[in-house]
Amino acid sequence: EAGVAQSPRYKIIEKRQSVAFWCNPISGHATLYWYQQILGQGPKLLIQFQNNGVVDDSQLPKDRFSAERLKGVDSTLKIQPAKLEDSAVYLCASSPTGGGRYGYTFGSGTRLTVV
Amino acid sequence: GEDVEQSLFLSVREGDSSVINCTYTDSSSTYLYWYKQEPGAGLQLLTYIFSNMDMKQDQRLTVLLNKKDKHLSLRIADTQTGDSAIYFCAERTGGKLIFGQGTELSVKP
Numbered sequence: 001e002a003g004v005a006q007s008p009r010y011k012i013i014e015k016r017q018s019v020a021f022w023c024n025p026i027s028g029h030a031t032l033y034w035y036q037q038i039l040g041q042g043p044k045l046l047i048q049f050q051n052n053g054v055v056d057d058s059q060l061p062k063d064r065f066s067a068e069r070l071k072g073v074d075s076t077l078k079i080q081p082a083k084l085e086d087s088a089v090y091l092c093a094s095s096p097t098g099g100g101r102y103g104y105t106f107g108s109g110t111r112l113t114v115v
Numbered sequence: 116g117e118d119v120e121q122s123l124f125l126s127v128r129e130g131d132s133s134v135i136n137c138t139y140t141d142s143s144s145t146y147l148y149w150y151k152q153e154p155g156a157g158l159q160l161l162t163y164i165f166s167n168m169d170m171k172q173d174q175r176l177t178v179l180l181n182k183k184d185k186h187l188s189l190r191i192a193d194t195q196t197g198d199s200a201i202y203f204c205a206e207r208t209g210g211k212l213i214f215g216q217g218t219e220l221s222v223k224p
Contacts, residue, residue, distance in 0.1 A: 004157075033211070042119070042203055042214035043158070056211060091157060093212075100146055103160040104212055 002026065004107035006092050012113045018080035021110045025073070025094030031055075032069055033104065034077050035091040043091055049075065050097075082114045119215035121204055126221045133191040135218045137204030142185060144206040149178065149189045152201045152217070161189075161202075196222045 005024040013019050025032050030051050035043035046065065048056040051072035060067070064083070069075040079086055089109040096102055119139045127133045139147065145166050150158040164171045164178045164187070171178045177190040187204055201217040 031210075040216075042205075042216045043212075044214070045211050048211055056209070093158075100207070101163060101165065103146075103148055103163055105160070106150075106158040108157040 004092055004094055004105050006090075006107035006110055008110055009108065010111050010113075012115060013082055015084055015114050016081040018078065019082055019112060020076050020078045021090050021092075021112075023075045023077070023092030023107060025075070025092070026105055028096065029094035029105075030072070030097045031095045032075050033093040033095075034067055034075070035093065035106075037089045037091055037109070039088070046077070046090075079112075082112075084114050087112055087114045119204055119206055119213050121202075121215040121218045123216065124219050124221070126223065127194050129194060129196055129222055129224050131194055133189075133194045133198070133220055133222075135189045135191075135202050135204075135220065137187040137189075137215055139185050139187065139204070139206040139213075141206055141208040141213075142182070144208050146207040147178075147180065147187050148205045148207070148212065149176075150203040150205060150214075152203065154200075158203065191220075194220075194222050196224060198222055 032049045034046040037043040046060045047067045049069040052069050067077045089111050091109045093104040093106045095104045121137045148163045149161045175192045179188045199222045203217045204215040205212040
């Protein structure tokens, strides 16, 4: 079974620029998550999708972050404009409906550096 | 509130047992997980425990759950240098995972 695919692996941008990350979850996984992991910290949930609907985006800074999951498969996360404090690894994860004992499968992440 | 806490560092000698501890806050969490993260990599699911269990063993890994104290631990038997990584405890609450800040395990030969 193919894992969760993310691209790009690395991105360096200047503050106030925009950036987009892409995620392709495991085939058949209905639930998709975007997490932000700042260096030295645990991952923090940004947004959760169930199919193509948003379940939880309470921690998403909506003035600059947006995410969509078209057709309930791939997802993109965008930051516009970026700030220095957005430097982090952005992790995408997916799980089957119910999750539970299957856990959540994570991609390798996109490391964003804002200079 | 939602808060998962772990000690930040643990150092052991190769061949010893490692015990990584975690406390969580949501008594209604149904599943608790341990993930491993190696440098530059994503999170790898190591094991999980369902909330109605108090122990789970999987090869070198033993998970202990004390629901009364909301305490979770991961024991790694015969720790190897390849076990050096950051270990994250996570609780599943409201359909999402809440992670601790991670414990960096250093294994010395």
